[in-house]
Amino acid sequence: MHAEAAIREPLILGHRTYHDITNDIVGPIENKAPRGWYVLITIAGLIAAYGVGCIMYLLSKGVGVWGLNKTVDWAWDITNFVWWVGIGHAGTLISAVLLLFRQKWRMAINRSAEAMTIFAVIMAGTFPLIHMGRLWVGYWVFPLPNQFGSLWTNFNSPLLWDVFAISTYFSVSLVFWYIGLIPDFATIRDRLTKPGMKRFYSILSFGWTGNAKAWTRFEEVSLVLAGVATPLVFSVHSVVSFDFATSVIPGWHTTIFPPYFVSGAVFSGFAMVQTLLLVMRKVMHLEAYITKKHVEYMNIVIIVTGSIVGVAYITELFISWYSGVEYESYAFINRATGPYWWAYWSMMTCNVISPQLFWFKKLRTNLAFTFFMSIIVNIGMWFERFVIIVTSLHRDYMPSSWTMFHPTWVDVGTFLGTIGIFFTLYLLFARYFPVVALNELKSILKTSGESYKKEAAHHHHH
Amino acid sequence: MANKVIYAVYEDPEQLKDGARKLVSSGVKVKDVYSPFPVHGLDPIIGIKRTRLGIAAFMYGIGGTSLAVLGITYFMIWDWPMNIGGKPSQALYKNIPAFIPVIFEFTVLCAAHGMAITYMIRNKTLPGMPARNPDPRTTDDKFIIEVRTADNHGHSAETITSLLRTTPVFEINERQY
Numbered sequence: 001m002h003a004e005a006a007i008r009e010p011l012i013l014g015h016r017t018y019h020d021i022t023n024d025i026v027g028p029i030e031n032k033a034p035r036g037w038y039v040l041i042t043i044a045g046l047i048a049a050y051g052v053g054c055i056m057y058l059l060s061k062g063v064g065v066w067g068l069n070k071t072v073d074w075a076w077d078i079t080n081f082v083w084w085v086g087i088g089h090a091g092t093l094i095s096a097v098l099l100l101f102r103q104k105w106r107m108a109i110n111r112s113a114e115a116m117t118i119f120a121v122i123m124a125g126t127f128p129l130i131h132m133g134r135l136w137v138g139y140w141v142f143p144l145p146n147q148f149g150s151l152w153t154n155f156n157s158p159l160l161w162d163v164f165a166i167s168t169y170f171s172v173s174l175v176f177w178y179i180g181l182i183p184d185f186a187t188i189r190d191r192l193t194k195p196g197m198k199r200f201y202s203i204l205s206f207g208w209t210g211n212a213k214a215w216t217r218f219e220e221v222s223l224v225l226a227g228v229a230t231p232l233v234f235s236v237h238s239v240v241s242f243d244f245a246t247s248v249i250p251g252w253h254t255t256i257f258p259p260y261f262v263s264g265a266v267f268s269g270f271a272m273v274q275t276l277l278l279v280m281r282k283v284m285h286l287e288a289y290i291t292k293k294h295v296e297y298m299n300i301v302i303i304v305t306g307s308i309v310g311v312a313y314i315t316e317l318f319i320s321w322y323s324g325v326e327y328e329s330y331a332f333i334n335r336a337t338g339p340y341w342w343a344y345w346s347m348m349t350c351n352v353i354s355p356q357l358f359w360f361k362k363l364r365t366n367l368a369f370t371f372f373m374s375i376i377v378n379i380g381m382w383f384e385r386f387v388i389i390v391t392s393l394h395r396d397y398m399p400s401s402w403t404m405f406h407p408t409w410v411d412v413g414t415f416l417g418t419i420g421i422f423f424t425l426y427l428l429f430a431r432y433f434p435v436v437a438l439n440e441l442k443s444i445l446k447t448s449g450e451s452y453k454k455e456a457a458h459h460h461h462h
Numbered sequence: 463m464a465n466k467v468i469y470a471v472y473e474d475p476e477q478l479k480d481g482a483r484k485l486v487s488s489g490v491k492v493k494d495v496y497s498p499f500p501v502h503g504l505d506p507i508i509g510i511k512r513t514r515l516g517i518a519a520f521m522y523g524i525g526g527t528s529l530a531v532l533g534i535t536y537f538m539i540w541d542w543p544m545n546i547g548g549k550p551s552q553a554l555y556k557n558i559p560a561f562i563p564v565i566f567e568f569t570v571l572c573a574a575h576g577m578a579i580t581y582m583i584r585n586k587t588l589p590g591m592p593a594r595n596p597d598p599r600t601t602d603d604k605f606i607i608e609v610r611t612a613d614n615h616g617h618s619a620e621t622i623t624s625l626l627r628t629t630p631v632f633e634i635n636e637r638q639y
Contacts, residue, residue: 018498018603143537152537156546161563168567172574179578182587183601187498190598206582207591210600212510214585215500220515221581228523228570235570239563442603443499446474 004447006457011105011444013288015451018442021289025436026188028284030197033431036283044423051417054410055130063133065410072393072405077131078243079385080415083268084124084422085166085240086261086381089233090269091117092173095180096229099222104448105297107440108289111184112280113273114177115433119425120272121170123418128162130414158242165239169232176225182208183218184434237265244388251331251392256319260312264381267305267351270298271377278371280430289436292365299364302377306355309384313352331392339404340391347387350380466619467493469596469635470607470626475501478605481629482507485609488625490617493608496600515584519577526572530565597635604632 016024058065068075091114098106129138141163143153153160185205192198208214238258245257274295281290320332335344354376358364395402429435446452472478478501482492492508495501505512535554538544538561543551550556582588600606607626611619619636626634 022602143533150541152542154544154546155534155538155564156549156557156560158563161567164564164567164571168571168574172570175574175578179581183499186593186595187601189593190595190601202593203589205593206587206589207593208587208601209585209594210496210498211595212495212497212501212504212508213513214587215497216505216510217513217515217581217585219500220513221577224516224519224577225574228519228573231566232570235563235566239567242563439499 003456004453006453008448009291009293010450010453011108011289011291011293011448012441013291013450016288016445016449018445021438021441021445022187022191024286024288025184025434025438025441026191029188029432029434030192034283037427037431041424041427044420044427047416047420048424049420050413051420054413054417055126058130058410058414059133059135063131065408066414067406067408067411069403069405071396071401071403072390074393075390075405076386076407076411076415077127079382079389080418081124081127081131082240082261082385082389083382084120084127084418085237086265086268086385087272087378088117088120088124088169088173088269089237089262089265090273091115091120092169092176092229092233093266093269094273095176096226096233099226100230104444105294107437107444108286108291108294109273109277109298109436110440111177111180111433111437112277112430112435113269114173114180115429115435116272116276116426117173117269118170118177119422119429120269121166121173122425123422125166125170126418158239158246161239162243165236169236172225172229172232176222176229179218179221179225180437180440181433182206183210183439184437186210187438188434234262237262249392250325250327251335251388253328254316254319256312256315260309260316263305263308263312264351264384267302267309267355268378268381270301270305271374271381274298274302274370274374275378276426278367278374280435284430284435286436289441292367295367295370296361296365299358299370299373302355302373303358303364306351306358306377310352313348327397331395334395335387335391338391338395340387340394343383343387343391347380347383350376351384354380465610465612465639467596467637467639468609468611468619468622468626469637470609470629471597471599471632471635472605472607472630473603473632474630475499475504475605477630478607479504479507481626481631482607484625484629485607485622488617489614490609490622490625491613493610493613496595496597496606496608498601498603498605501605513584515577515581518580519573522576522580523569523573525576526569527565529572530568531561534561534564 066075066077091110094106094113095110129135132138141153141160182205185201186208189198189201189205192201238261241257241261244252245254247253277290278295281287317332320328354373357373363369390405394404470481472481475497478495478497482495482504485492486507495504495508538551538557539554545551549560595601596608597604597606609622611622614622623634623636
């Protein structure tokens, strides 16, 4: 049997048996939901409904109800798109990249992080679609035979690459997530006694049997999907960055964008995972599985990616001066000192300075502080996209067209609405789906469980 | 004599492997093993070959690459070449840098979905399929070895059971079928 060094901190606290793990994860699904859940889903549902209303209004009136103008023709819409795609990067990073690196701590958090990814990517995909104004012709983004003389989509355009990148990312993440869920749905199916619920999970479990060959195939599929999903994760946000980097707008036309966007995405994605998990572990009593150590590991990822983002900001600034292109350097001086200075400095404070506090072990193992920081990072990352998009556009080459962007209530409502829809979906997931990958946790119980590790160490001494 | 199926229930994957090893070394053929999670190192003991799903995924991926190259060549070079920002549209090899992202994404799309569908079909896990695990506890905390007397003419049910009793088995169930 695979043994683990005694000095490694346990990933499952206290004494747990396989059956305890099933009880702890499936229990909340069987029992009545706590009152807090009803309160939260009502709030989230109302915000979601308001968002849907704003989107309907937008579709009926046209994109003109947003605050976009001739100079700033991309603003909150694309900011929100990039923000949501970025958040959607942690799930597949956790489940794919950490699987390839054999990081066992991923097993307690991958399921919920992937759910978050899927919901975030749905929210992201909403923005380009509604930005078209005519949602019903959204399928035009695909190269389908048509009667316009067979006019094809433009494969030279990063916007089309985005279509392929986002739809591949969404569908592959969904499949990866669901394949992992099947054996856990089978656990719920075999445990429940109420016929209606049993039938529901029986359908979801696709008749999973758990025989030896099925598990061999399961592991192969997980490994290969992780292998193909890893470059996919990096490609998706690289392609999103190409939407800007391949243009000729000062402030966008930057070769540093792909790695800078990818690390920013991982940074914000992990922050959102922290926001969600810190609440979930408390409410669903998962403290034994999602431990302080897990939170600390994620905070370490946040320091690393936050520092990469910081270096990228400073490099960008340096290059804008060093390149000798005056438009480029003006774009950056204007960001820091122009009318949008507050957005720039909010971004700098939230993304570059504040994550450095995690170098202190006291702070990165403090749950309340981590929760606070996770919100700060997500605010910072929203500002990053806002700064990149709006400050680069609002001062055109021609000073007579210089202007500011003022969001309308529809801009605000649409953005808040997506947050509402996201939380509604996540709350439904937390209520009805196994929020931790049961089968994976069970496989590490006897090597990484606290009581088993102690027993092994004890055994070793005699 | 009616055929019998014997289920040896274990509580730990290592004990299950010991049991399987004992059976196989005594010449008993193990029909299958059911477990709540993958038991590493079990496959060589009970003679399960490595899955070829990885090869399948590679083939689907190559298929995706070819289809993407073919499609893009048709759309952008043959059917309706356009001058977009002066990018060369006369030949694929000149325009290919701009096509790499889509070719890559489509390769991943085909490899991942092709593999996932093959996996579902091979595992018989599809919407509406019935569960076939012999005991509901195998998805919770029990590990079961299934032995059929029909596969083991040299051994009676009694000899197999007594052999199993020498291992740390939790319980043994027999069924006629």
